[in-house]
Amino acid sequence: MAENGLASRLYNGEAGLNIVGRRKLWFGVAGVLVLIAILSFSIRGFSLGIEFAGGNSFQVPASVGTLDDAEREVNSALAAENTGVTVATTQKVGGTGGDSYELRTPQLTVEQATAVKAQIAEDLGINADQISGNQVSEAWGSQVTERAVLGLVIFIALVMVYLILRFEWRMAVAAVASLITNLILTAGIYSLVGFEVTPSTIIGFLTILGFALYDVVVVFDKVQENTRGITANNNQTYAEASNLAINQSLMRSLNTSVVALLPVGGLLFIGAGLLGAGTLKDLGLVLFVGMAVAFLTSILVATPLLALLKNYDPRIQAHNKRVLTRRGAVSRGEVTGKGAAGPVDQADATDEPVDQDAAALAGAAPKVGARPAGKRATGARGGRPGGGGNRPGGAKRR
Numbered sequence: 001m002a003e004n005g006l007a008s009r010l011y012n013g014e015a016g017l018n019i020v021g022r023r024k025l026w027f028g029v030a031g032v033l034v035l036i037a038i039l040s041f042s043i044r045g046f047s048l049g050i051e052f053a054g055g056n057s058f059q060v061p062a063s064v065g066t067l068d069d070a071e072r073e074v075n076s077a078l079a080a081e082n083t084g085v086t087v088a089t090t091q092k093v094g095g096t097g098g099d100s101y102e103l104r105t106p107q108l109t110v111e112q113a114t115a116v117k118a119q120i121a122e123d124l125g126i127n128a129d130q131i132s133g134n135q136v137s138e139a140w141g142s143q144v145t146e147r148a149v150l151g152l153v154i155f156i157a158l159v160m161v162y163l164i165l166r167f168e169w170r171m172a173v174a175a176v177a178s179l180i181t182n183l184i185l186t187a188g189i190y191s192l193v194g195f196e197v198t199p200s201t202i203i204g205f206l207t208i209l210g211f212a213l214y215d216v217v218v219v220f221d222k223v224q225e226n227t228r229g230i231t232a233n234n235n236q237t238y239a240e241a242s243n244l245a246i247n248q249s250l251m252r253s254l255n256t257s258v259v260a261l262l263p264v265g266g267l268l269f270i271g272a273g274l275l276g277a278g279t280l281k282d283l284g285l286v287l288f289v290g291m292a293v294a295f296l297t298s299i300l301v302a303t304p305l306l307a308l309l310k311n312y313d314p315r316i317q318a319h320n321k322r323v324l325t326r327r328g329a330v331s332r333g334e335v336t337g338k339g340a341a342g343p344v345d346q347a348d349a350t351d352e353p354v355d356q357d358a359a360a361l362a363g364a365a366p367k368v369g370a371r372p373a374g375k376r377a378t379g380a381r382g383g384r385p386g387g388g389g390n391r392p393g394g395a396k397r398r
Helices: 006-011 020-043 067-080 110-124 138-166 169-193 199-227 238-274 278-310 314-331 356-361
Strands: 055-061 089-093 100-105 132-136
Touching: 020 169, 020 238, 020 278, 055 067, 055 110, 067 089, 067 100, 067 110, 110 132, 132 138, 138 169, 138 199, 169 199, 169 278, 199 238, 199 278, 238 278, 238 314
Parallel strands: none
Antiparallel strands: 055 100, 055 132, 089 100
């Protein structure tokens, strides 16, 4: 019984999951999530880090106490100088001189920053030169954003060219749509939860694009293999062949995603969570969220969208009609043959209505590419004149 379990069938590509046939459900869910993400962008916005919003940072030695102690003292110094701001974020960082605490605040003037630094040193009982202070302008973050957007546009353009040359333009459109959906959903999670956006976050966003593209190409390669010469037979529609490709490559995609998420999860939960390496949090967080979303979009968005686009191809439309017409005739007993009824419903196999008048002629319609079947003369050797030899009259050899 264990051999027939779900895991075994997944490994063998025999799970029979109807993914392409339920594409309307996946598109609807993806559309709702994208809408929520866009609304979150408009209403909540993003929690921008100091590099993008501008501000000041103060680093104090970890020897002063816990992170909470350092944050309390810095807030006290900010209040003493009447700055009107408080510490926005805190994290523990490592360096050649030992561990330290980095505390970031909104933008301060040069005079305020100098006074706050002196007050912090006085409150903590350390020398002022043990505290480092930096001021970051939001202009730097704007430059990073512009370059990241430019890099994203160039990446998508190169991906389109590659996929068109490697596969076809419909696969390129489906893959890019999956990538964009992945980016929007990942950014939406950041906006809804309030994760801080830093330069490491931008780097992570660009990194997950490559992972998402790899996942899509793996599935599309199997789709291309299954649909090569598909119009030469009447056994499967394009949607059914695509759905079979997903089932055959699903376990590979799942294994790849799990193996990739394990080290990223260790980076995030162990490095940033348990060990307190705050500098790893931003990069690990975006990679973990983006890779998980990339697996789902490559399976539930990319291939179903490809099947939808292919169903508008006149050749595929005609092929799907032949398959469904022949399958209906077989089910009624009008013709005999091996039907390849897959998990994809008839309504999902083609977006065009089936010509019901052609069903009556389904048994007489030959397969595409098949040789015409003519009448053969009866005889002992399939049409040759009766007799035991090649001579007229069938004379025997001596």
